[in-house]
Amino acid sequence: MAPYEALYVQVIDKIRDRIKSAQDRQKSYADQRRKSIEFEVGEKVFLKVAPIKGVLRFGKKGKLRPRFIDPFEILDRIENVAYRLALPPRLSVVHNVFHVSMLRKYVHDLEHVISYDSLEVQKDLTYEETPLEIVERKTHALRNKEIALVKVRWKNHGVEEATWEKEEEIKAKYPELFG
Template sequence: MQFEMGDKVFLKVSLTKGLSRFGVKGKLRPRFRGPYEILEKICSVAYRLALPPNFGNVHNVFHVSQLRKYVFNPKHVVHQEEIEVEADMNYEERPEMILDRKIQKLRNKSISLVKVQWRHHGREEATWELANKMREKYPELFSEVRKFRDEIYFQGES
């Protein structure tokens, strides 16, 4: 295989190279890491890679047999939304929408809960919150129609 300067490649992880200490051990250990950029071609079978600083004492020149060509895929690009950070380096999580409702029955009372999807998080990270606390703090999540329906649905709310 031949690579050009600036190409991206995956690096084969082997026990002897000292790269196996990063990540999972055993059968589930990834066989290749990367992609890493080729900085220069040393000879026809050796290439210098741009390795991250956490690789420490690992030499950055590798034989072509340890490399696999990286083919760009738009699914590999991670899009990250802007997060508003306050002066003291904090930010407030804001709810996006209510996904579900339920009443948790205890021995002598019932608690109404809502499943909330938070901004900058996916559905799989939604959390169950107390409905009355969410209604107090974020009334915009509960429209007038929803409020009427919730009052009927959550009659046992404490």
């Protein structure tokens, strides 16, 4: 073996050792935060759905809070991290196998349940947020300009979850609210 080849082998071994130690460090961080979640067949779980992002509310108060729909019974466990659920005929367009991250343990409390009958849930488990009405108006004064704001109440959400949006953006997207 030529001297430069031995040097390359040493460099490659050093890089492999560094990558291995970095992977071990990252794995230890991930393992500390990971929760082992398991469900039994016959148990009930909530199914996570999400509003479509980019409807002016992303990043706003209440927007990032997970939404869950009715408790569904677990029919079957598939591998370690997937479960088959008993979905009603209305959700027949949705595949009935879900990763454990999409499920939450059912705890009997009616405030946690969003009725999926009023939601138009798509195949990718999203639903579109649409505004119902403008609840309030105000002007936010900055140093050099003023911004007109409107408080919008959204479909599938209560008055307490209404959000402040820029009036010009809402007027451009939903002119029917300003009739």
